[in-house]
Amino acid sequence: MGLSTVYKSRFWSRIGIPRFWNWTRIQRFRSIPPPADQLAAAVSLDNDAALSSTLKKSRFSDRVCIKSILSQPDGGAGLAGEKVRISGWVKTGREQGKGSFAFLEVNDGSCAENLQVMVDASVSDLSKLVATGTCVTVYGCLKIPPQGKGTKKQKIELRAEKVTDVGTVDPSTYPIPKTKLSLEYLRDYPHLRARTTSIAAIARIRNALAMMIHSFLQEEGFIYVNTPIITTNDCEGGGEMFRVITTLMKQFDKLEKEFVMSIEAAKIIVKEKSEALAKLKAAKASKEEITASVAELTEAKEALAKLEERLKLKKDEKTDSLEFFSRQTFLTVSGQLHAEAYACSMGRVYTLSPAFRAENSHTSRHLSEFWMVEPELAFADIEEAMNCAEALLKFILKGLLEKYFDKGCIDRIKLAASTPFGRVTYTEAIKLLEEAVAQGKTFENQVKWGIDLASEHERYLTEVVFQKLLFVYNYPKDIKAFYMRVNDDGKTVAAFDLLVPKVGELIGGGQREERLDNLIERMEEMGLSIEQYQWYIDFRRHGTAKHSGFGMGFERMVLFATGVDNIRDVIPFPRYSGRADL
């Protein structure tokens, strides 16, 4: 079976490794290894710490990290004879020599590799140690393992002298056995899935990406600012906001409890009255007695209904009267507007923050809670913002290659890091799509000037026409947010998207409308409350500055870096429609 057949047969997905690219369609990206190789390559080198031939000691603990042993240039062999204490979780364990000793592969999360630990039966109860997932602390001496059987690539192993703090595992209920598990299966165990090599690798790459983003932007003089999570503004104007109910819960609960108790009491009265009526009827009581009893019952029922109605009203009333900020607030969809305010005082700033979108889209590219890097640059036009985005991305990709991926053959990343990104105006892009249609290409979504590009259009442009990362800029103003700067043609705005093969839109940004009158005119045109945005208008009113910026979806960047298919697998605890359960 040739390699491409392996890919096409979805062999990788069957054994639990996510499918990577659409291999048959993306010619130039063909030689990419499947993600597990990529991740393995990444994690085997996820060690940015300076390599040295001595153990890297922590400033606050005498526990030795496995990374500091295995990342030695000689694989740790030179440390033979050192006494150490390590702690970690058993990846695999096997008793040998008829139960006289056991080998444990122990991982402590500091790197992807495991340290082989040899435990003699005289040291500990081996049956309690060998189950996958067991937590152990081992005191012992580092030794060069006998070459030959059972030693694999290990240049060093730990001979246990004492094993303590054993956290046992019952293999019959432990959901992360050592067999290959699909990423989809692991989604049900977000609290345990980081015990797998793939999820831990993704977490390390995520960490590395964040650090590289900070490095690049700090080197370029950007100030890291923190913008609010609770906001009153809908930056994108799409209405995809989560409303924050800032009711004082304690107060609310107390009031509600009082009502609920009264309602319970009223229900008891209704019950008593109806029983009394039933008794009178059974005893064939006089008509007057029955009428009086019916009246009492009706009165009790009315009282109950009134209480229930008042509780309902009170609930709404309470929600409003206890509104903490005395106005409606939302979870932010983007920190951009606030970042703009800081850029217009401090020059270059950026955020790396969570953002929230109440989109009901069940795709492999959307999350309700995601992270976004949002640089904002004063005195920059759209071109400078695109240049900044390209430089940032290339810095990250080169960093990945140098520090993380150099063992793997990561052509896709190499290509993206070394090739200038394409740049095409929206109008030119539409022409290219129209030409494709004229030549017989079919799209589900209609192609005509004015449409928002659908992902099939974006994919066609990046994967077929340009075969590289592609900026599309100068979009029709009607499909973009109010803050985009209107171009001289009056029809388009200086907005751009960076499209990436397979991932789709990785970055969106543009030049901001800094001209006071134009901004107000556009906001009025779009029916926005000028009142509510006074603060945003103010820094146009006082010392307005040309400025631009962009937002990069952090999880989408992780998707691109790792080649993982689904965005739910690259954030530790994903939130999406129907799921926020821990």
Ligand SMILES: NC(=O)C[C@H](N)C(=O)O
């Ligand atoms: N900062 C940005 O330009 C990102 C943009 N507001 C978005 O959310 O797509």
